[in-house]
Amino acid sequence: MGAGVPAAWQIQERLLTRIAAASGEQPDDVFVWWKNRTGRDAEYDELLHAAAPTPLGRKDLLREFFEPTDGEREAGLKVPSAAHRAIAQMMAEGLVRIVVTLNFDLLIETALRDLGIEPTVVSTAADAAGMEPLHAQRHLIWHLHGDYTNPEMLNTPDELRTYPAHIGLRLDEVFDQYGLLVVGWSARWDSALIAALARCSSRRYPTFWLDRFPLNGDAAKLAKARDATVVIKDAGEWLPMVTEACGAIKHLETDPLTTAGAIATVKRDLSFGRIPVGAHDLLLKEVQRIRELQAFSTNEDIWRSLSYHDRIPAIEDELELWAALIATLAYWGNARTDDWWISSAAHLADVPTFAGSSDANNALKVPAIFALYAGGVAAVAAGRWTTVVRLLTDIPVLNPFSGQRSPAAALYKPDDVYPHTRWPSRALFGLLRPVLSDAAGLGVLVEEAWEQFEYLSYALDLARHTEAKAVPFPYVRVDDDRTDSGREVVPVVSAAVRSRSALLDELNAHVDNNRYANFAAALDAADARIGAAVEDAERRSIPMGRAVRLPGGRRFAPIAGESQ
Incomplete structure (x- = not known):
């Protein structure tokens, strides 16, 4: 292996x-x-x-x-391989309890000991006669032909032609009462073992036969007789994947609704290069579940019975899995999975507007806003810029100001759902940061990705803004760009965004040319507005009649609660 x-x-x-x-x-x-x-x-x-x-x-x-x-x-030779360690891990997790090996080496035992598990090792006919019943075994390594430390090794055809009666009976028990995973066995030399496997007529549990090359001869006959699932893969690649998949399934079986278990399964599906059908189904279930929440009800009578202050927290509490699922697919997925989650977000973004409180109406935007930011920030972190552009320009929703349809990213903003908070975007960041960092696994990438997404969204809103809705300032850090002519305050992420010429070219198609010639010009306008607003806010914060040094260095702009 x-x-x-x-x-x-x-x-x-x-x-x-x-x-x-x-x-x-x-x-x-x-x-x-x-x-x-x-x-x-x-x-x-x-x-x-x-x-x-x-x-x-x-x-x-x-x-x-x-x-x-x-x-x-030191060179990694004659030590446990990835396949040995995968088998040891499956034994540690209780997925495999008995290993019958024909190899003389002790590498599986070494891999188990590295996990802090002392295996039961059977290497001789006498050991086999005295071992505990198989159902009582947890970490049994049975060297059927012995190991190299024991003089009773079976090597020659005469030695491999028959086994003692008590060993034959134990093998019959293994093949009859347990599922079987065969790894790299040619079934060419081991006459007694071939006979033992062939005489087992029961099929209580499935058989999997793993080999790097197509089976032939006795191996092919035995696999067919046992209705085995034949897997032509390298053991060092396939067994670790199976181990991870089993771990994810076991996690889900323990608590199938946990965010961590669901996201672990989605990641493994994506890492295997297969279509993550489970993620698709889970998205649909989440959309249906959120739709059925009383706090998200679009029934006008129910909508009017709930206060705005109760509605927002009730919806927020139900969106952890939704946001983590979208962030995971946006970061690790592809164009196919983008279609799934963006269409799911569009479904939840399509909400009515009732006569009455605008705050209560805006509460229905929470799931879509969570999706926009979770997906957008994750896509930025992954460098999936086409997905970012699609998210900022797609998902058409009814614009109550114009009566036309506009991109949800232009109309659904943190200040809609947190209007009484001085820092609406920071409030949303506080809610989504644990989901993005921990559940979706973005870690330290979250902060800069958040700022880039906010900055892009702000500049694009300026570039296409034709509605009456004000453009809220983004929650970003600024820094001082000192030149001979003085100090200029600029967003920290400005240079990183501007360096992506392909991204800017893609966004040019969405610029209102009556406002700006191209997206780069919109970025210039964004920098100028943010810089001027920051300097104005910082000067206004200085007490009258006192000489105080203006803030300097990287800092969050004190303008997030204002709009322009």
Whole structure:
């Protein structure tokens, strides 16, 4: 399983080299030399028996092939591979309890011990006779043919032709009462094991057969007889993926509604390169669940029965999974998954406007605003700029000012749902930051991505603004750009956004040319407005009649509660 332990043919080659050297010869091709000498192709068992006639001699001979030197250990050779560690992890999690191995090495035991688990190891016929019942085993490693530390290793065809009766009975129990995962077994040499597997007629649990190459011969016959699912993959790649997938499923089975469990499953589906059908279905379920919330009801009688102050928190409390799911798909997904979550957001953005309180009407925008910001910030963090542009310019909703449809990103703003908070965008950031950072896994990327999304959204609103709705200032940090002509306050993220020429070109198509020639000009206007507003706000904060030094360095602009 890719651990640097030599394969049988490599051991053959070394054994043949030794046999030839003992005869005083150094052939270029030891395999041809052996066939010319004996008239037969070299067979592993025959060579091993010739080089070391006794079991103890074979043990000593094989030691060098399985125990790493210091140099080999540092190079990662003859140590547990990704496949060994995946099997050990499955045993640690209770997914696998019994390993029957034909290998002489102790790599699975080493991988288990690295996890702090001491396995039960069975290496001899006597061990097998005295071991506990299989149903009582938790971490059993059964070396069916022995291991290299034990002189009772089974190597030759005679030794592999039959097993003691009590071992045959235990094998019958394994094959009858447990599911089976076969990893890289050729079913060529092990006559007794082939017979044991063939005589098991029950199919209580499924069989999976993993190999790097298509099965043939007895292996193909056995797999067909057991109705096995054959997987042609590398064990070092496939087994770790299976381990992760099983862990995610187990997490969901423990609490299928937890955000962490659902997001773990979605990430694994995406990482496997397959269509994440589960994520699609979960999105639809979330849309339906949110639609059925009393606080989100679009029934006018129910809408009028709830106060604005009760409605907002009640909706917010139900949106963690919704926001985390969208952020995960926006960060890790593709154009197909973008279609799913953007259309889901559009469905929740399509809400009526009732006569009465604008605050109560705006409360119905909360799920869509969460989706816009969770998806937008995550897409920025991933550098998925086409998705960012789509989110800022798509999702048409009815514009109550013009009677036409406008992009939701132009009309659904944090100040709509937090109008009585001095920092509406900061309030939303406080709610979404744990979801984006922890649940969706964006970590430290969240803050800068948030600012870039806010800054882009603000500049685009200026570039296309034709409605009566004011353009709220973004929640961004500013810094001082000092030149010979004086101090200029600019958004910290301005330079990073301007460096993306392809993004600016894509946004040019959405600029009202009666206002600005292109999106770069809109960014110039955004910088100028933000800088002027910051300087004005900071000067107004200085007490009359006192000489106070103006703020400097990177800081959040004290203008988020104002609009222009």
